[in-house]
Amino acid sequence: MTPLVSVIVCTLAEAQRKASLLRALDSARTASAQPVHIIAVVNGQRRDPEVVEALRQMGDVRLVLLEEGSLPRALVAGRRAVDTPFYCCLDDDDELLPGAIDLRLEPLRANLALDIVTSNGHVCRHGADTLLYQHLDQVAAAPLHALFRENWLASCGFLFRSSSVDVHYFENFHAYAEWTWMAFQLARDGKTVAAVNQPTFRIHDTAGSASKTPQYSDAIETLHQKMLDSQLPADIARLVHQHISAHLHMKAEQLWRSGQ
Numbered sequence: 001m002t003p004l005v006s007v008i009v010c011t012l013a014e015a016q017r018k019a020s021l022l023r024a025l026d027s028a029r030t031a032s033a034q035p036v037h038i039i040a041v042v043n044g045q046r047r048d049p050e051v052v053e054a055l056r057q058m059g060d061v062r063l064v065l066l067e068e069g070s071l072p073r074a075l076v077a078g079r080r081a082v083d084t085p086f087y088c089c090l091d092d093d094d095e096l097l098p099g100a101i102d103l104r105l106e107p108l109r110a111n112l113a114l115d116i117v118t119s120n121g122h123v124c125r126h127g128a129d130t131l132l133y134q135h136l137d138q139v140a141a142a143p144l145h146a147l148f149r150e151n152w153l154a155s156c157g158f159l160f161r162s163s164s165v166d167v168h169y170f171e172n173f174h175a176y177a178e179w180t181w182m183a184f185q186l187a188r189d190g191k192t193v194a195a196v197n198q199p200t201f202r203i204h205d206t207a208g209s210a211s212k213t214p215q216y217s218d219a220i221e222t223l224h225q226k227m228l229d230s231q232l233p234a235d236i237a238r239l240v241h242q243h244i245s246a247h248l249h250m251k252a253e254q255l256w257r258s259g260q
Helices: 015-029 049-056 071-080 100-110 143-147 178-188 214-228 234-257
Strands: 005-011 037-043 061-066 086-089 116-125 128-131 158-161 193-204
Touching: 005 015, 005 071, 005 100, 015 037, 015 049, 037 049, 037 071, 049 061, 061 071, 071 086, 071 178, 086 100, 100 116, 100 158, 100 193, 143 178, 143 234, 178 214, 214 234
Parallel strands: 005 037, 005 086, 037 061, 116 193
Antiparallel strands: 086 158, 116 128, 116 158
């Protein structure tokens, strides 16, 4: 049976992440009752030869090797390798829940006007799951407005129609806030979104995640400016300015606490 869905998994293929990578791949296989096409993009020079060889031996995995360690380039390479009608992404330390792809695929197959399905999921911290989204029911009616309440596009929480979300969305990348920027572009361009308010993924939160770094904070500031440069409607521009104010207030408090 020809797969309908590709799952792009970008990884450094390091030895210490082998177990989580294999868990991610296994979760992709159990996310659908039908075969899925897994695209493993190994990027950078920190790869472990045994991990790469294990990927090479998997019959349902297409292996893409990149010399440069770069998530943006890995995502672009993965998107270019998609040859199925639908696709999604999965970080190598996260997992899809059983049946996740089938849950997301159902509305896309039922409604040809839909471009994107987003879904809820769990964030696992210290072994306990917490539901990620609280306002997912507001996304379909007003995706751009809803984005400023919470980013409804988790890296492992969506399914895209391949003909609607092409590679240029990945080429126009914004580091550290890539999925917020992706959701913004898609909503700004009028893509239609449906929300499945059921858990379909598990994100494993770690102390060293990118969102906890100073680089992430700096990226949010440049992200807001990129949004304002998009000639937004006045009501959306006001929302962006509110987020700028909130971000600067938080940053000022952090600096004050550290004596700066």
